[in-house]
Amino acid sequence: MTFVLQWIRYRRGKSVPQKADLLSTVAKERISYDELLRATNALSESNLIGSGSFGSVFKGVLRSGTAIAVKVFNLQLDAAFKSFDTECEVLCSLCHTNLVKVITSCSNLEFKALVLEYMPNGNLGKYLYSHNCFLNVRQRLSIMIDVTCALEYLHHGCSSVVVHCDLKPSNVLLDEDMVAHLSDFGISKLLGDDESDLYTETFATLGYIAPVSTKCDVYSYGIMLLEMFTRRKPNEFEGDHSLKQWVSYSFPQAVMDVVDANLLNSTGNRLQKELDAAASIMKVALDCCAESPARKTNMKDVVAMLQKIKIQLIAC
Structure with a gap:
């Protein structure tokens, strides 16, 4: 059977492996420390x-020509050891289109790194706040649907529930087709059947203990969804004010006052359709951020709601 498949490939002139084949081949091979140094020009600043x-990410190119991203952990930090182990445990057991693929790992007493699929368009944060790039309503919605699909898989599609714990635009990477891939699982948690008994130290406020459940990701996703369509960072607000409150005060009557001004370039009926879509998206976001646990939605519901909004946008 293998011979027949190879013969067919040869006859069709497809003997050169495509990107997926190259990644698959790389994944089967162990990549040595010396090979990673060669691929990244000795982890040079120009490749950063x-x-x-917990560390830095470098672009590299293997001898095969495959572009990779090498995440090197800073072993001077005690937490980096746990972060490396967590990412290995979580990512190596997962497989989804919207998760960054781990090709392999490289580890010794003085060096720990993950070899990841390279994402040429960088992270969402840089793209969202760039003065040289523009994401329209449909692009932003598609990216956030990609993130939702990844979270739906983590929360509902795995044998053990995975809570990411660190959702933010910089942890969403974009490939050459602007498809989003969720990354950085260094502080994620694998939850068993009884989620209520699991606790973790929060990295935002060291020394405090907070319960971890899928609701943490749902809340963070809601905040990121608001950020995506207002282009305002959550840390811009002072005192008792927050991004969520700022949007809530203007919702739904004055959505135009909070939506990213770059999205208001359309005119007439199209502008109204896009504003309606933005209002619907912000309602989904606010539902995710609801204070009452009973009111909070889950990622299955979010996928369905955002897909419906996307269909309505395409139709207009």
Whole structure:
């Protein structure tokens, strides 16, 4: 059977592996520390494409020509060891279109790194706040649906529930087709059957203990959805004010006052349709951020609601 398939591929002139084949081939091979150094030009500053709490990410190119992202953990931080172990445990057992694919890992006493699929369009945060790029209503909605699908899989499609715990635009990566992939599972949690008994130390306020459940991700997703369509960062607000409150005060009568001004370039009937869509999206976001646990939605509901809004937008 293998011979026949190879023969057919040869006859069709497809002997050169495509991107998916290259990644599959790389995944079957172990990549050495020396190979990673060669691929990233010795982890040079010119190859640095991002940095986070536990390490830095470098772009690399393997001998095969495959572009990769190498996430190198800062082992001077004790938390980095746990972050590496968590990402390995979580990501290596998951498979979804909207999750960043882990190709392999490289680990010794002095070096720990994950080799990831490279995302040429970078992270959503840089794209959303760039002065050189523009995301229209449909693009923003499609990206957030991608993120919702990833969360739906983590919350409802795995044998053990996975809570990401760190949803934000910088942890959403965009491929060459602007498809979103959720990344950075360094502080995520695998939940068993009894979620209520699981607690974790929050990284936002060290020393405090907070319960972890899928509701944490739903709330964070709601905030990110508001940020996506207002283009306002949650940390811009001071005192008792918050992004959620700012939107709530203007919703639904004055949505135009809070929606990203870059989205108001349309005219006439089209502008009204897009404003209606923005209002519907913000209602979904506010439902995700509801204070009462009983009122909070789940990611299955969010997927359905956003898909419906997307169909209405396409029709207009």
